[in-house]
Structure formats: structure tokens, C-alpha cells
Amino acid sequence: MINNFQNLIEVAQNQNKMKLAVAAAQEHEVLTSVCNAYNLGIVDPILTGNRVQINKIADEYKLDISNFRIIDTDTLEKAAYEAVKLVSIGEADFVMKGILDTSTLLKAVLNKECGLRSGNLLSHVMVYKVENYNKFLVLTDGGMNIEPTLYEKVDILKNSIEVVRKLGYKTIKVACLAAKEKVSSKMKSTVDAASIKQLSIEGEFGEDVIVEGPIALDLAISKEAAEIKNFESEVSGDADIILVPAIEVGNGIGKAMTLFANAQQGGLIMGAKAPVVMVSRSDTHEAKLNSIALGSVVANKNNR
């Protein structure tokens, strides 16, 4: 069971080395993070994009990319297409967004012929580690699905469960977040949370998953808060996954953890046949490396 990012990186270093296809790699920060991951032995990168620009940036920033295969493409669309195709035909294990729009990459991922369509909803899975929580906390979906329906929430949860399973968790505890624990017809988050809990009881997510909801964040992660409020649940104080009702909730909680509690983080888009690494310009180098390592561990079919 992987409990922190140092551990995650070690696992990524010691497993079969995954091949990472980088879509439109002609950007300094992207190339640097890929080189860092390569130098740590986490991935073998294959770059798509403008070869001249890639080489120029590597020269300028003294990045050694001599061992990387480069597929020269003249448009961002083609860079996305080629990177995704590498995974589709089995020459790469997962894909990473370089300097192109998310929509361009996702269009390639969802391409019917050579994309990575699995029939599942794509969703954003963020993994956080804060000092005073003794394991990872997975938050979903704070980056992609705006206001998911109940059925979409089920898919979002399944995607995040896949990540947590790959991290080696035997029992996975899920908190379906709301602002309180009582179901109220005026509060969709509480109704959906109760439905997902019921689906879980009926076996929708597998025997290793325990779902609680509706539940507010304090009871999900603090045993003390749960005791004071007399809330009894196997999940309370010990949640692995926080399933949020809307994008602003996940986005806000995640950013609060990063900004106010110096959380370390890494994230993926899940739901395609392979994980998609999508780092933000404002991510630290550490966060970028965490995301690549996470993608690498999740992409490894031998894991679990």
C-alpha cells in the first residue's frame, strides 16, 4: 500500500519501466519534468511535436534528450494524435499533455479509430498528501466534470477506485461529500450520496469498497469530529477517496490543501484505456514528477 509520494516514486522506479508518450513536448517545463522522470528511472519518454523546437529547448536548458525517440509533427492536432496512437498500438503505456490545449489532446484520446476510448466517462483524479493525514487522500472530480449526474458520479468514483487499487489498497473507503450527513430532498448532493452508498451495498463497486454518504469533510477525515457528532461509520476519519458533488467543491478543497496545508499532489485523467497525465504550468516540479510517477504506477498492468 503506497502511502506517500516518496514511496510512490520508489515503486515507479522499481517496477517495469513504463513508456510515456508526450504530446507536443516543445516547452521548457514539460521537457524538464519528463527529463526528471527519465533520470530517476521512472519512464522511457517518446516525444511528439516540433522536432526543431524540442531540440532547441533541450539545448538552451541543457536537457539531455539524446535517448528519447522523437516523432516530428507539424501541428498540435497531429502531435496529440501520434502520442495517443503510440499508446493505442502498444508502443507506449500512457500519455502526457505537453504544450497544447486539453481539448486537443482529449479529442485524440476519444478518437474512434486509434484513440483510447473505453466507454467510460473521463474524469480527473487528484491525489493529495497532507502532513496530518497519515495516507493519501484522493479527491474527484475537481478538474473535469462540472456538475455530474448520479450516473456520472458512479463512473467518476470507479475511475478513482482504479487509481487507489493500483496504489495497493486492500480496502477502499469512500466518502460521498455533502455539507451534512442527513439526506434532504433540497440538497442534491445528499440524495446522490445516499444513492451511491446504496449502490455500493448492492455490490456496484466491488467487495473491497466501503462507501459512506452523505458525509461532510470533517467526519470523513477526523475520527474526533465523528465521535463528537456521534457519527458511526467505518469510513469516518479514515476516507481514502472524497467524491465531490461538483467541480468547484473538489477544486476548492484541493487548492485549500495545497495552499494552506502545503499538500503534495499528483493527478491524472482516468477513464480512457490508459491514464493521461495533465500537469499545469503552476504545478511545482515536485507535483509534475508526482503526476508522472502516478501515471506510471497506474499504467502498469502488472500492478495490483
Added chain:
Amino acid sequence: MINNFQNLIEVAQNQNKMKLAVAAAQEHEVLTSVCNAYNLGIVDPILTGNRVQINKIADEYKLDISNFRIIDTDTLEKAAYEAVKLVSIGEADFVMKGILDTSTLLKAVLNKECGLRSGNLLSHVMVYKVENYNKFLVLTDGGMNIEPTLYEKVDILKNSIEVVRKLGYKTIKVACLAAKEKVSSKMKSTVDAASIKQLSIEGEFGEDVIVEGPIALDLAISKEAAEIKNFESEVSGDADIILVPAIEVGNGIGKAMTLFANAQQGGLIMGAKAPVVMVSRSDTHEAKLNSIALGSVVANKNNR
């Protein structure tokens, strides 16, 4: 300008002593927090509720309530009614919820004859202090209005602005939260945020208020994040108020601050003719005192 809770308590101690009407005071934690506030010279309490029970609890926990006026009532409804009436007729300055349902107290607050109806929407205003933010951060509404309309958000914002003005802020910077900065018709939070910004430009909130939105939490409170993303605004990195689009957002961010970043907190319900203090059983003694001190400073008509 009051920047932290120690300072807030000092101000509450040094101003005219406010009279606090406590509705249904027959509970140990409630009585203790009121006694603490009294002993610090923050409030003069008037208790409503079951006199026998109140005295019994005071004896049992050795709380000196000999200087408190007690209005004996035989039902919780009457306790709420009497406490609110004290404020309504000018014998108390603000009201605090004791051991009764929130709905019972609010029913009394909204009573047409002797309540505290002001015509404004009632909303929850939480004040947080985290170590790495150099002033208060006000979050609203994470406790009362579930999914406010644009017009309700305007009222919610006005209520929180009143609190911040009473804290002595000359310029008040507001971040209308969303998950990103671009307006998208698919994302109501971004559309409403842009509308509230426009209303602010047209003078809706007064000249001392600057509104930015849509804006995500990182850009609202971190200048570095705003710089990396080339987002220029007087608000970014310096927000005083975070206006959230739905209850789960405020609830989640607030709890993340408290649980992961050890935030200190205090909160009020605003929008009535006087602030309403509503502490939770799971609040620390410190948080309860903070809320009473905040109510006291906000209730003081001589402030601002």
C-alpha cells in the same frame, strides 16, 4: 483593521460591553462558552431556558452565573422567542443559539411581530485565520444557503461585507469563486461570478468593495499562482471574502482549512437586525469564544 482572533477578542473587550441573549442555555458547552466570554469581559449574558436545568448545570460544572439574568421558559420555542425578543426590544444586542434546533431559533428570528427580520436574506458568514495568510479570510455561504441564485448571492455577499466592514477594513476584496477564470455558459458559477463583478463595477456594493470573478481559490489567495497564470487583478493573492457558488464548496474549503491547516475560526448568521451566534458542538472552546467575540464586535453599532 482586525487581522486575527486575538486582536478581535481585545477589541471586543475594549468596546462597550454587548448584551448577549442566549436561547435555551441549559447545556454544559453553551454555558461554559458564555461564561468564558463573560469572564473575559466580552459580553453581559442574558439566559433564556429552563432555569432549574441551567442552575443545575452551573452547579455541576462550577460555573458562576450569579450575575446573569435568567428568563425561565418551559419550551424551546418560548426560549427562542424570549431571547430574540430581548434583542428586538433593545435589551440585548445580539443572540446566540443554545441547545435547540437551528430552525426553532430562526423561526423566532423571522417572527413578524417581535423577530429580527430586516428584509435581507439570512446567510452564514465564517471567518478563518490560517497561519500562512496574513489576515482573516471570510468564507460565505458554507452553512446555510444551499444553491443560491444570483440575487441571493448578492445578498449573501452584502451580509459578509457588513462583517468585514465592522472588522475595520477600508478596502474589501472579494473573490467570486469558480473552478477557473474563464466564463463558460456550462458553468453557472462562472456566469454568476462575472455578473457579480459587473454589479460591483456599477456600484452595487459600495466604493470600498472590489470584486473579482470568476476566479479559482489559488489565484484568489496566492500572488505567485496569479503571476504564473498571468492573471492580473487587485484581488488576486489578497482576497478578504471568498463568495462560493454552493454550500458544499464553502463547507468543504472551510473544513479543509480547519482540519488540514489548523485554521482558527468564528462564524455568524447575518442578515437579521442583529448577528446570530450559532456554535456547533464540535467547535473548539476557542472557536466558540471567537464566534461570540465576532458577534459582539459586529453587533456594536458604534463600530466601523
